[in-house]
Amino acid sequence: MxxxxxxxxxxxxxxxxxxxxxxxxxxxxxxxxxxxxxxxxxxxxxxxxxxxxxxxxxxxxxxxxLRERVVSFPPQPVITQDNLTVSIDTVVYFQVTTPQAAVYEISNYIVGVEQLTTTTLRNVVGGMTLEETLTSRDSINGQLRGVLDEATGRWGLRVARVELKSIDPPPSIQESMEKQMKADREKRATILTAEGHRESSIKTAEGDKQSQILSAEGAKQAAILSAEGERQSRILRAQGERAAKYLNAQGEAKAIEKVFEAIKAGKPTPELLAYQYLQTLPKMAQGDANKMWVVPSDFGDALKGFAKNLGAPGDDGVFRFEPSDQGETHSKPEDDSAEVADWFDTKTDPAIARAVADAEAVARKPVDTSLAAAPNPVRDSAPEPAKSVEASLPDGSGSGDDAPRELDR
Incomplete structure (x- = not known):
């Protein structure tokens, strides 16, 4: 025991x-x-x-x-300045820095932070409208953090940051806001569409304007070049006709001279002259306009008078052609072949060829697309083709009166 x-x-x-x-x-x-x-x-x-x-x-x-803690508080109903009730969720990040203060200064610092956050949030949001509340989260967060950090300092707490997790307005307000946003988006879409149509119309009109300007410029250049080409063509054609007429006249003069020399050298008799006369009469009757041909009755007398005028009677009584005194000198046409030698030059005039080449270069030159930006594109750029063509003429004067005179050289 x-x-x-x-x-x-x-x-x-x-x-x-x-x-x-x-x-x-x-x-x-x-x-x-x-x-x-x-x-x-x-x-x-x-x-x-x-x-x-x-x-x-x-x-x-x-x-x-002692670690930093994250506490999420349940949604709190808050009334805004425009008398709308919104539900706001808050998240607070804080840390205990003085443990003895957190134990002795407050019985439950988490509940204290929650209640302080709720009352501060209602004070801050109560002075804002719904629109300001939805768009001023950073401002609300900063105000909440400042008030909480100051109030919880004696509890041994340090509030790092406060975030608004969600702001939920009433369903009716959400529906109205959605309608407003939809209307605003439709309004912006309509404005943008109208602006796009306006810009498109402006660009189209600007393009039509430039197109008409370029068309007019091209037509003017073509007309200038065509007129210049026609002028040069007429000048060259006139020069050719002048040379051809001169050659024809010179040829006829030489032919007449040769014929008369042959007649003088052959000493024709009246019989030969009569024979030639008879051969010529049918030719006189040719032609659609000749309806009747009359042979004169005194044909023999005409031949006698013709023989007497051209010949002299011989020993046998027959009239024969007597040439004029061979010692007599006859004036011949003046020899101007040296003066008109360049009339028959078939080579192209270098000055004309250069003027045509310059005109073609101007015609092929790309047109500046910045005509619309200039004050008056047609007035400023139209004379260029004419200037290029006229400046390339032989005498460089560019006038229509001086060019033919230089080409007649």
Whole structure:
């Protein structure tokens, strides 16, 4: 019986020692702080270490998490300045910096932060309209953070930031806003469509204007070149006709001279002249206009008079042609072959060829597309083709009166 009592006493002592050891040693992990009281009063704060306590004298009042915490509060109804109720969700980022203040200054700092956030949010949003509330999140976040950080400083807390997670207006307001946004988008679409049509019409009109300007410019250049070509063609044709007439006249003069020389050298008799006269009479009757041909009755007398005028009677009484005195000198046409030698030159005039080449170069030159930007494109650029053609004429004067005179050279 005595042994049994001794075992019980030993077990009690061992249990007491275990309790004493358990109450005298505590392990506080990193990022946590333990607030220790001695005989019910604050003693010290330890963090991240093994701490020895006086048994039955010291005790751990509370352990506080020193990490930054994120607390999301449920939606809170808030009335805006224009008397609309919106539901706002908030998220608060805070950290305990003074564990003993968080333990002794407030009983539950999370509830305190929640209530303080709600009241501050209602004060801030109550001074804004719905539109300002929806578009001023950064401003609301900044005001909430400033008020919360100042109010929770004595609780040993540091508010890092406050975010509005969502702002939900009433369903009727959401429907009205959607209609307003839809109408606004349709309005902008209509404006943009009208603006596009206006720009398109302007561009089309501008293109038509440039096209008409270029067409008119091309027609004017073509007319100038055509007129210049016609003028040159007439000048060259007149020169050719002049040379041809001169050659015809010169040829007829030479032919008449040769014929009369042959007649003089042959000494024809009146019979030959009569024979030639008879051969010529049928030719006189040819032609559609000749309806009747009359042979004169005194044909023989005419031949006699013709023979007497051209000849002299011989020993046999026959009239024969007597040539004029051979010593008599007859004036011949003046030889002007040296003066008209260049009339028969068939080579192209270099000055004319150069003028045609310049005109073709002007015609093939690309037209500047910036005519619309100039004050008066037609007035400023129209004379260029004519200037190029006229400046290339032989004398360089460019006048229509001087060019033919130079070509008649």
């Amino acid at each position: 005595g042994d049994y009592a001794a075992l019980i006493a030993l077990a009690v002592v061992v249990l007491f020692v275990a309790v004493v050891v358990a109450k005298s040693v505590t392990l506080v992990p990193q990022a946590e702080a333990a607030v220790i009281e001695r005989l019910g009063r604050y003693s010290k704060t330890v963090s991240g270490q093994l701490t020895f306590l006086v048994p039955f004298v010291d005790r751990v009042r509370a352990k506080v998490d």
